[in-house]
Amino acid sequence: xxxxxxxxxxxxxxxxxxxxxxxxxxxxxxxxxxxxxxxxxxxxxxxxxxxxxxxxxxxxxxxxxxxxxxxxxxxxxxxxxxxxxxxxxxxxxxxxxxxxxxxxxxxxxxxxxxxxxxxxxxxxxxxxxxxxxxxxxxxxxxxxxxxxxxxxxxxxxxxxxxxxxxxxxxxxxxxxxxxxxxxxxxxxxxxxxxxxxxxxxxxxxxxxxxxxxxxxxxxxxxxxxxxxxxxxxxxxx
Amino acid sequence: xxxxxxxxxxxxxxxxxxxxxxxxxxxxxxxxxxxxxxxxxxxxxxxxxxxxxxxxxxxxxxxxxxxxxxxxxxxxxxxxxxxxxxxxxxxxxxxxxxxxxxxxxxxxxxxxxxxxxxxxxxxxxxxxxxxxxxxxxxxxxxxxxxxxxxxxxxxxxxxxxxxxxxxxxxxxxxxxxxxxxxxxxxxxxxxxxxxxxxxxxxxxxxxxxxxxxxxxxxxxxxxxxxxxxxxxxxxxxxxxxxxxxxxxxxxxxxxxxxxxxxxxxxxxxxxxxxxxxxxxxxxxxxxxxxxxxxxxxxxx
Numbered sequence: 309x310x311x312x313x314x315x316x317x318x319x320x321x322x323x324x325x326x327x328x329x330x331x332x333x334x335x336x337x338x339x340x341x342x343x344x345x346x347x348x349x350x351x352x353x354x355x356x357x358x359x360x361x362x363x364x365x366x367x368x369x370x371x372x373x374x375x376x377x378x379x380x381x382x383x384x385x386x387x388x389x390x391x392x393x394x395x396x397x398x399x400x401x402x403x404x405x406x407x408x409x410x411x412x413x414x415x416x417x418x419x420x421x422x423x424x425x426x427x428x429x430x431x432x433x434x435x436x437x438x439x440x441x442x443x444x445x446x447x448x449x450x451x452x453x454x455x456x457x458x459x460x461x462x463x464x465x466x467x468x469x470x471x472x473x474x475x476x477x478x479x480x481x482x483x484x485x486x487x488x489x490x491x492x493x494x495x496x497x498x499x500x501x502x503x504x505x506x507x508x509x510x511x512x513x514x515x516x517x518x519x520x521x522x523x524x525x526x527x528x529x530x531x532x533x534x535x536x537x538x539x540x541x542x543x544x545x
Numbered sequence: 546x547x548x549x550x551x552x553x554x555x556x557x558x559x560x561x562x563x564x565x566x567x568x569x570x571x572x573x574x575x576x577x578x579x580x581x582x583x584x585x586x587x588x589x590x591x592x593x594x595x596x597x598x599x600x601x602x603x604x605x606x607x608x609x610x611x612x613x614x615x616x617x618x619x620x621x622x623x624x625x626x627x628x629x630x631x632x633x634x635x636x637x638x639x640x641x642x643x644x645x646x647x648x649x650x651x652x653x654x655x656x657x658x659x660x661x662x663x664x665x666x667x668x669x670x671x672x673x674x675x676x677x678x679x680x681x682x683x684x685x686x687x688x689x690x691x692x693x694x695x696x697x698x699x700x701x702x703x704x705x706x707x708x709x710x711x712x713x714x715x716x717x718x719x720x721x722x723x724x725x726x727x728x729x730x731x732x733x734x735x736x737x738x739x740x741x742x743x744x745x746x747x748x749x750x751x752x753x754x755x756x757x758x759x760x761x762x763x764x765x766x767x768x769x770x771x772x773x774x775x776x777x778x779x780x781x782x783x784x785x786x787x788x789x790x791x792x793x794x795x796x797x798x799x800x801x802x803x804x805x806x807x808x809x810x811x812x813x814x815x816x817x818x819x820x821x822x823x824x825x826x827x828x829x830x831x832x833x834x835x836x837x838x839x840x841x842x843x844x845x
Binding site: 356357379380382383394395396397398403407408411461 | 717720721723724725733734
């Protein structure tokens with residue numbers, strides 16, 4: 309579905325990605341693990357269009373989308389849940405959700421949009437209770453749920469998740485990973501970037517290990533779970 | 546000639562204050578629109594008002610266009626100026642910070658003022674009042690019919706804008722840009738287009754303010770800066786970003802100014818607004834309608 313070829317990206321003069329190539333097959337969960345500063349978030353921002361790559365191609369459904377502005381990429385079916393949630397903090401929960409559907413927000417699509425809102429309320433019932441509340445006042449876990457809901461409103465075929473477990477209670481992390489599994493089961497392809505390697509490897513089919521802007525290891529997630537190097541560095545021995 | 550009672554005199558000051566305050570409120574509303582989308586203060590907002598008045602004078606008095614045609618034509622011209630301001634001064638800034646953008650608007654205001662001086666010279670211009678200049682006497686105060694036009698346009702502007710920002714997805718999308726531009730583009734909002742729209746909207750409102758106030762107070766090329774200061778005072782007093790706040794802030798500021806000028810000294814007229822602005826900034830920087838929690842997370 310998505311294939312990244314030889315991506316090079318610099319950020320303020322520093323080389324962050326040094327020729328990264330990654331394949332994301334349709335219907336799979338692919339995860340990227342790596343330490344802080346390995347370039348994971350930059351890679352996601354390259355795909356969603358927030359950051360432009362200097363070199364390389366990002367082929368989505370046979371078309372190179374590298375360099376396309378972010379507000380057009382979401383219309384192709386790629387939604388990103390950004391690191392640190394990045395909600396519209398002053399707007400209500402419902403407004404955040406509705407804005408997720410901005411790129412196809414038309415009167416004629418009203419039924420579809422309302423249906424999707426019902427759908428995300430089913431996934432995260434707490435958001436329905438909080439729908440009138442201002443997003444900035446939600447707890448960390450609820451904010452993450454809202455960020456995921458907003459991305460789902462964009463009717464993604466490929467969902468990019470950036471550190472969904474960051475700063476969230478373990479119980480909620482489990483809930484969110486269960487949701488990721490369910491979304492994948494219902495046909496959404498997922499690219500998951502995580503520092504929580506254990507959780508990421510458990511949910512993923514395929515995994516890439518990123519170190520200092522390069523892919524140093526890749527393979528089936530189940531195999532990487534048993535890889536001695538991965539065990540030592542990322543799973544805490 | 547009727548005798549002027551003290552109560553009538555006071556009422557007169559109040560009416561005048563509310564009219565002037567309505568103009569400050571419209572300038573404040575213009576500030577708020579751009580602030581709500583970009584978190585910057587557009588110091589060229591007063592120039593939109595000045596241009597509204599002077600372009601209207603040229604079209605209506607100079608070229609003889611009827612009011613009903615000259616009014617929208619003036620709004621369109623000033624709106625285009627606002628859009629040009631965004632495209633030439635704001636949008637090209639490579640790494641925009643709130644401060645660099647504000648400085649760009651200050652530069653733009655100086656440029657607009659200079660251009661206006663070239664076109665219209667330094668003399669003040671008058672515009673015929675919309676429905677004559679026969680004053681109405683009410684409760685001992687003399688009220689110009691034009692006052693009603695000013696207040697009426699303020700009410701319409703605020704109602705339309707409140708509905709736009711509260712009820713339409715485009716309005717919400719504009720607010721989303723201020724909250725988080727990256728997240729806004731991730732849901733498909735073209736942030737640069739929204740900023741352009743915010744400049745267009747506030748230029749249009751500035752033009753309205755300039756058109757309706759010129760029959761009362763005349764208009765000249767260098768009126769913009771003071772209007773911007775007063776409007777900014779009104780916006781801060783009411784709470785930056787809040788439309789009801791802008792209206793209340795503007796009206797209070799206008800009333801204080803008019804009462805102060807009448808009862809204390811007209812020489813200090815402009816000082817009253819600045820004193821109010823300072824007190825608000827000292828004691829309640831979030832303004833009347835501003836949420837303290839919200840103002841803490843804002844960048845400016």
